[in-house]
Amino acid sequence: MLACLGLTLAGCAASSTSAVSPASGKSITLNLGGSQPLTWTPGQPLKVAFFAYGSSTAWEVAMTKSAKETAAHLGIDMTVFDSNENAQTQFNQMQTALTSGKYNAWTFAPVDGSLICSVVQQAATKGIAVINQQAGVCGKDGESGDAARVPGLLSFVGGIGASASTWKAFTDYVSKDNPDPTTAVVLSGTAGVAQTISSSDAIKALHTARPDFDVLGTYATDYSSQSGYNLTQQALQQHPNVKVIISIYSGITTGARQAVKEAGLAGKVKIYDVGGDTEAVAAVRTGLQTMTVPQFPATQVRTALETLDKLNKGQIDGPVIKMNDGSTLGGPNGEPFFVTKSSAANFTAEY
Incomplete structure (x- = not known):
């Protein structure tokens, strides 16, 4: 089975579904290509830190709104950290979250992927399930597919604007x-x-x-x-x-x-x-x-949180890649969708 979260095959990495039941309490091990695999116990309380890019643009507002709605729907305990589009603020928020030990999963849209590289990698080595959205980190700006995912991170939900x-x-x-x-x-x-x-x-x-x-x-x-x-x-x-x-x-x-x-x-x-x-x-x-x-900011963060929910249900056993913001629109390999006069009548924007 493909770990596509019921959305689309576009840009999705193959990953078979684990047979582990969340109720079993049995740990699963995921090889994500980092210095050590991710060991995860399905069914544990999912505590997510969502590091938002900001809240000043309609795109940012739509993403955070979707994150809160999705977390509530899935029963995820999520804390939102708003960087206000400040790279140093986002780095500091991540460092504080890492030190606190309160979170077992992260998802974020990076303000500066190079600045936060070290703290993101530290989180992955500490058993935190990490998903980067929108843009690459650690020098992977603009990359597509698994090339945009830093080894050790669980998933990349490809951002249209940064690709x-x-x-x-x-x-x-x-x-x-x-x-x-x-x-x-x-x-x-x-x-x-x-x-x-x-x-x-x-x-x-x-x-x-x-x-x-x-x-x-x-x-x-x-x-x-x-x-x-x-x-x-x-x-x-x-x-x-x-x-x-x-x-x-x-x-x-x-x-x-x-x-x-x-x-x-x-x-x-x-x-x-x-x-x-x-x-x-x-x-x-x-x-x-x-x-x-x-762009699909609501779909992008929803896809990230649904991936974490799948992980906690024991239904993922490897990296999950989603391009095109997780949208079903676009080409089979994550190619963008063009809204022109002929297609605009039947298209509804997310923000």
Whole structure:
């Protein structure tokens, strides 16, 4: 059987179901490729530390809301640690949780995967079942499949926005949709963040493959709609001949669309983004935006918690990998789903 949690075969690693009953109290041993295997006793009280990325964006709010609802549904004792998008805060929270000895399972969306590498690895060696979501840790930013899972960790639930394969598919789409010489600007994000890194690498590769796809400027936002609005205004003033806007997050795009509309360029400048929030999908339906790749923050954390529940029922005996945020949409190997005008009518955003 595949350890797919009843969702999809996309990006799922093969893992046979253990016959151990939670009521037996018999420990199981999982070889996760680390310095020592994970020994787990099914049926024990599951105490989960969920290290949230933050709570300022709709994506973050949707993830934490889903985490709380899923934990309540599964009867999981879960504590939420909100890093407020601060890498050092997340590291400190993890260190405190590890020292406390209160938790036997962790799941998290990393703010800085390199900074927390050591404490995550320590947790795994202490018998804590660890799942990283959204982005890789310990230098595995942008990786897909089992390559994104640090040895010793139980699972990786692949984040669409941070995946190099997502951004390669995204830029391929944009390139094919604009076969003639094209001018573009990019609304990027904070330096060092996985989504910024993966998107930047893919856009550079696009320009290398197609020198006639001319990136006129890259603007670093703080992921807010206000910064998207301000920087799009600036970009349109500096580059009045721009034909394409690429935004790395839908929250940014909200402001970008408004700036484009005010400049009288709605429908004339193509807008593409990753995020697929409610406003982006609505804009695709009306033609104000050309395409969006949806993210599934609610599904992502639900998949992680369901994996831990499966572990505690003795139904997992090896690593579990889920790409595409655990969503059933997309290709068989975790390829992203594109929301275009033709598919937007039947798509509902998660946030």
